[in-house]
Amino acid sequence: MTNNQLQNYLEIATEAALAAGAVLQSFCGKLENIQEKGRSGDLVTEADKASEAVILEILGRHVPEHAILAEESGSLGNAASKYLWAIDPLDGTTNYAHQYPFYAVSIGLLIDGLPQIGVIYDPSHNELFRAGKGLGATCNRRAIAVSQSSELRNSLLVTGFAYDRRSTADNNYAEFCHLTHLTQGVRRSGSAALDLAHTACGRLDGYWERGLSPWDVAAGVLIVSEAGGQVTAYDGGAFEMNSGRVLATNGKIHAELSGALLSVPPLSSWK
Ligand code: IPD
Ligand code: CA
Ligand code: CA
DSSP, X not given: OOHHHHHHHHHHHHHHHHHHHHHHHHHTTXXXXXXXXXXXXXXXXXXXXXXXXXXXXXXXXXXXXXXXXXXXXXXXXXXXXXEEEEEEEEEOHHHXXXXXXXXXXXXXXEETTEEEEEEEEETTTTEEEEEETTTEEEETTXXXXXXXXXXXXXXXXXXXXXXXXXXXXXXXXXXXXHHHHHSSEEEEOSOHHHHHHHHHTTSSSEEEESSOOHHHHHHHHHHHHHTTOEEXXXXXXOOOTTSSOEEEEOSTTHHHHHHHHTTOOOGGGGO
């Protein structure tokens, strides 16, 4: 893959993300159809579907021979292709449905299973985060880099709670308490894509979460790596796109945060 080819895919992803962001803004505050997708709290709206439709139309025009994994439509296109576009047309649907302006469009391109292009667009703040493998990471076309914090006690982290949180003991609550005590704070933003983007540009020092889908993180993990950060499994081993878990940091606090996640006291110890 030449840099020119990567740049071409980056421009296609950008066209789709900006168009989808405009669709989201056109529906915001005017939703007529908010439904649960099965799991309690997992919402879908007409804006999620309209945003996805515009992304699929643009990809279908530019790269009809590629495979697609889109949150609302599932697997589409040529399943034999080594090119897979992972699409979240609206990451942060709960925020969006409440008109809380923290949501984004996330589009990642995997080639042979590895992230090569990532674009995240936050239409409320008009921030476009982009990365190409080996091309670096940008926000609104300016280079971005991860933060310099080197200790958890000086760090601001972010995490999230998956929709199965009411039905599993592995719900991230104990981790949240533990890290809240060890750091300057742990935020819960409601958009995994923006959590990764904000880690990439140094606003946050680290992010962990479980229960994620490939479309939540495909773009963001590349943007963090290209901004100089580190992305792994909780234990520091290789990140697996289908594992549902990610640990992404500025690199400097990675080992300390990994160690903290592996030694979380039970919730009963906070009594
Ligand atoms: C959700 C958001 C949230 C995270 C959830 C995701 P959605 O995506 O990224 O921050 O905690 O696990 O499912 O449903 O808004 O696209
Ligand atoms: Ca999502
Ligand atoms: Ca979504």
